[in-house]
Amino acid sequence: MRVWLPLGAGLLILAALLVMAAVPDLLTPYDPLGFDYEALLAEPSPAHLFGTDQFGRDILSRTIAASRIDLQIAVFAMVGPLLIGSVIGLLVGWFGGWADALFGRLADIVVTFPFLVLVIAIVAVLGPGLINMYIAVACVGWVVYAKLMRGEVRVQRSADYVAAGQVLGFSTGRVLLRHVLPNAVRPVLVYAVTDMALAILLGSSLGYLGLGAQPPEAEWGVLIADGKNFFTTAPWISLAPGVAIVLAGLGFSLTGDGLQALLDVKR
Amino acid sequence: MNKGTWLLGRLAQIVPSFVFIGIVVFVLARLLPGDPVSAVLGDHATDATVARITAQLGLDRSIPVQLLHFLGGVVQGEFGTSIAYRIPVSRLILERLPATLILTGLSMAIALALAVPLAFIAALKANRWPDLLIRGVFQVGLSTPIFYVGLLLLTVLAAWAHLFPVGGYGEGWGEHLWHLFLPALTLALSFAAVLMRSLRGAVLDVINAEFVDFARAKGLRARLVLGRHVLRNALIATVSLVGLQVGSLLGGAVITESVFAVPGVGRLMVESIFARDYPVIQALTLVLAVFVSLALLATDIVQMWLDPRVGK
Amino acid sequence: MSLVVRDLRVVFDTPKGPVWAVDGVDLEVAPGAVLGLVGESGSGKSVTLRAIARLLHANATVSGEVLWEDEDVLAMPPDRLRRLRGAEIGIVFQEPMAALNPVLTIGLQIDESLEAHTELDTKGRRARALELLDLVGIAAGGARLGQYPHEFSGGMRQRAMIAIALASSPKLLLADDPTTALDVTIQDQILRLLLRLKAELGMGLVLVTHDLGVVAQTCERVAVMYAGRVCEAGPVASVFASPRHAYTQALLRAMPGEGARAGAKLVPIPGQAPRLDRPAQGCAFQPRCTVSESACETRRPSMETDGDRRFACYAEARL
Numbered sequence: 001m002r003v004w005l006p007l008g009a010g011l012l013i014l015a016a017l018l019v020m021a022a023v024p025d026l027l028t029p030y031d032p033l034g035f036d037y038e039a040l041l042a043e044p045s046p047a048h049l050f051g052t053d054q055f056g057r058d059i060l061s062r063t064i065a066a067s068r069i070d071l072q073i074a075v076f077a078m079v080g081p082l083l084i085g086s087v088i089g090l091l092v093g094w095f096g097g098w099a100d101a102l103f104g105r106l107a108d109i110v111v112t113f114p115f116l117v118l119v120i121a122i123v124a125v126l127g128p129g130l131i132n133m134y135i136a137v138a139c140v141g142w143v144v145y146a147k148l149m150r151g152e153v154r155v156q157r158s159a160d161y162v163a164a165g166q167v168l169g170f171s172t173g174r175v176l177l178r179h180v181l182p183n184a185v186r187p188v189l190v191y192a193v194t195d196m197a198l199a200i201l202l203g204s205s206l207g208y209l210g211l212g213a214q215p216p217e218a219e220w221g222v223l224i225a226d227g228k229n230f231f232t233t234a235p236w237i238s239l240a241p242g243v244a245i246v247l248a249g250l251g252f253s254l255t256g257d258g259l260q261a262l263l264d265v266k267r
Numbered sequence: 268m269n270k271g272t273w274l275l276g277r278l279a280q281i282v283p284s285f286v287f288i289g290i291v292v293f294v295l296a297r298l299l300p301g302d303p304v305s306a307v308l309g310d311h312a313t314d315a316t317v318a319r320i321t322a323q324l325g326l327d328r329s330i331p332v333q334l335l336h337f338l339g340g341v342v343q344g345e346f347g348t349s350i351a352y353r354i355p356v357s358r359l360i361l362e363r364l365p366a367t368l369i370l371t372g373l374s375m376a377i378a379l380a381l382a383v384p385l386a387f388i389a390a391l392k393a394n395r396w397p398d399l400l401i402r403g404v405f406q407v408g409l410s411t412p413i414f415y416v417g418l419l420l421l422t423v424l425a426a427w428a429h430l431f432p433v434g435g436y437g438e439g440w441g442e443h444l445w446h447l448f449l450p451a452l453t454l455a456l457s458f459a460a461v462l463m464r465s466l467r468g469a470v471l472d473v474i475n476a477e478f479v480d481f482a483r484a485k486g487l488r489a490r491l492v493l494g495r496h497v498l499r500n501a502l503i504a505t506v507s508l509v510g511l512q513v514g515s516l517l518g519g520a521v522i523t524e525s526v527f528a529v530p531g532v533g534r535l536m537v538e539s540i541f542a543r544d545y546p547v548i549q550a551l552t553l554v555l556a557v558f559v560s561l562a563l564l565a566t567d568i569v570q571m572w573l574d575p576r577v578g579k
Numbered sequence: 580m581s582l583v584v585r586d587l588r589v590v591f592d593t594p595k596g597p598v599w600a601v602d603g604v605d606l607e608v609a610p611g612a613v614l615g616l617v618g619e620s621g622s623g624k625s626v627t628l629r630a631i632a633r634l635l636h637a638n639a640t641v642s643g644e645v646l647w648e649d650e651d652v653l654a655m656p657p658d659r660l661r662r663l664r665g666a667e668i669g670i671v672f673q674e675p676m677a678a679l680n681p682v683l684t685i686g687l688q689i690d691e692s693l694e695a696h697t698e699l700d701t702k703g704r705r706a707r708a709l710e711l712l713d714l715v716g717i718a719a720g721g722a723r724l725g726q727y728p729h730e731f732s733g734g735m736r737q738r739a740m741i742a743i744a745l746a747s748s749p750k751l752l753l754a755d756d757p758t759t760a761l762d763v764t765i766q767d768q769i770l771r772l773l774l775r776l777k778a779e780l781g782m783g784l785v786l787v788t789h790d791l792g793v794v795a796q797t798c799e800r801v802a803v804m805y806a807g808r809v810c811e812a813g814p815v816a817s818v819f820a821s822p823r824h825a826y827t828q829a830l831l832r833a834m835p836g837e838g839a840r841a842g843a844k845l846v847p848i849p850g851q852a853p854r855l856d857r858p859a860q861g862c863a864f865q866p867r868c869t870v871s872e873s874a875c876e877t878r879r880p881s882m883e884t885d886g887d888r889r890f891a892c893y894a895e896a897r898l
Contacts, residue, residue, distance in 0.1 A: 105283070108284070109283075109284050109287045109288070111511060111514070111563075112284055112288065112514070112556055112559045112560045112563060113288070113291075113514065113552075113555075113556045113559065114513075114514035114515065114517040114518045114555050114556070114559055115514055115515065115518055116515070116517075116518025116519070116521060116522075117514075117517060117518055117521060117536070117551075117552060117555050117556075118552065118556075120521065120536060120537070120540065121295060121548055121551075121552040122295070123540070124539075124540040124545075124548050125295055125298050128540075197409075197410060201410070201412045201413075204412050204414075204415075205412050205413065205414055205522055208412070208414045208522075209414075209521075209522065209525060209537055210541070211537075211540065221412070221414070224414070224415065224418070228418065231418055231421070231422050231426070232422055232426040232427070235422055238415070238418060242411075242415045242418075242419075245410075245411070245412055245415065246407060246410050246411050246415075247410075248410075249409070249410030249411070249412075250406065250407065250410045253406065253409065253410055254406070475636065476677070477672060477674060477677035477678045478677065478678055478679060478680040478681070480629075480634050480672070480678075481670070481672055481678040481679070481680075481740075481743075482680065483634060483664070484632060484634055484664055484665070484670040484672075484744075485664065485665045485691070485692045485695065485743065485744075485746075486660075486661040486662060486663070486664035486665030486666060486692070486695050486696060487661070487665075487691060487692070487695050488661065488695070489657075491691065491695075495683070495691070496680050496683075499680075499682050499683070500680070500681070500682055503682065573682060574681075574682055575681075575682060575684075575727040575729070576681060576682075576727070576729055
């Protein structure tokens, strides 16, 4: 019960998010890009549940339409670091030696860079935009995954079945891929779910600053930035996208925490 | 090994970190689009001038020599000239740094003031309603982006209730603190959430320890048992987290300074990206990374002071 | 009697259901007397000790009576309980490394106890702390006060913990297996120290141990515990000479003998420790007992008294 309630809530939110991202057209009450000069900055009402923006666009529709980009951010900003970090962690954890020592030093030094500042600096070099943001996140974020994977691999390495596999004469590659990886990957995947919550926050923050998704790409952070000049007079502009970010973040973090408790994964 | 040698070893570790930070920033600068010489001269320079400037910037030398030259300059506080402001980058950063330092320091104080008592309440009432409420609120807080928290506080407390200024920095210390309170609170909430979570876990780990039972067995007051025996041991685990979080705090400062129009280095960083003011971006990345290394060093020293077993 | 325990029961609430750790224990300690509380691990001896000082955590439900000089300990308000602990009853734990706070100096850990229970000023407390270290046999006390537990050896740590427990001259010392964590030679030193302190300070002592040898060496009376109950109690000499509970007898046979019993064959106790989450209907020791009869399985033997001996065993006459 203590595990299932948050996990169930998290999964429910994620399911809703997936449906929104899969078939936004079926859910949006209005055309998300349709201007309506009769209803500029309209307050929330039965017609426009979350009001309209300065061009009369329906906020709810825009928020639903934007879910696709934010879900994409959650996945892509996680996948790069996950793949790079896992491969590096697997290799240094298994082979140890100088590569492992070098990795240790490197990891120590990367944590001294403020994550967001380094991502911003890399985006500055590459130019604003989603693709460049993914590259920047991958450059910095792999370290966490590599550390996790390395730790798990070192535990697995000393396990009996690994020794048994070596006695049976299996190749290193086979032992690594068929035996070590499946056992070591669980905590890494659980972390990846939590990491998607962080990715949504990072993506929307960069979008808000103008460094992530670029208008007219509809992204929640960008939507909020769009309405920021009307924040005191028409605060509803930012309400729906803001709530969407919080819910999506909660969805991923509750699911991640729930899975961690359910699978009894130690961090 | 005693504490002195331990500290010396720790200080020695920081030197390669600094060098590495310098190398990363140098490489980032080399990856920049466009040719630095034409950035300085524009497109209409003669070949002779280009050659002279290239030599002046040291670009005709080999990459390792350029790197050494760059690192040498950094050691002397020489970061070049800002393209947008046309003043030395070091001066620009020194002007903007105090606001950021006050902001992060104030938010750290607010976060500690929030997290420590709440973590204790949550741990002592573990899995009962005060704990569930505190954790629930912080879970939502952790899922709310900093800029959105900032916008909410700005709208409600500053624009509508007029309790605080809408932004800016003011003149003199009193006004600085006054203007920076809301941004600091914004920044503190997410930091407090992380801190609370860790400290609650640490208190739960410690509260059932034998030495806490022994302290109770000595007939000490509950306040002394909690404040001396539990808190001190729980803090040791949390202090290293504070160090690791300084980076996120500075990242958050970039966002809050933008939301609240605080003239600090975080806002300068975002402005410089749009102004393509590369020397400033380069210098700021370096300064902030060095700042985090120093913060990590500081937390290590605090940890050494809290935990007599360190360095033994 | 200075300490009387009547029908003490402790139930732990665990995720897997209730555990009856202490199930109706009666004990008596006269002023200045030494009682040994002996049993295997899990027999409830340490829990009994902690329940007496009300040191158990929220997951434990304690019932019964603990009378300290005719005052009900289980009903004491917090202020009175604080004065009882430390000032009247001192407690020594099993693992000095775990029981001493790793981040506070030994000096502070002695000082805070003195600060709580005496009127001494800073200087007076320091003098008393030095006196205590001297009393427990820690030399160069002045330098030792500023040191941390990890800078002490195992035996020295246990001495320091005893010094802390004695800080405000308690009338009774509860010692929870204080020698298990130590080397054999150090064990002996600590026991001798406890006996010497008991004699010098005139305090009572409850010594929890799993080691019958320790009981023989130090105690006047003994209570043998099994599965949360006292199965036999009485003066050490007569209990050891003629046990009147099958478990006591089995314990004695499993112990390397001294004197008359030296060279006797050691007989280990068969079977496993009893399950406290599913109390037996009959005698808890029955499954492992070599002299049990049919009644042992169905009905719990009641405690019988014969002079200064108490025992709860159907097979008593056949032992």
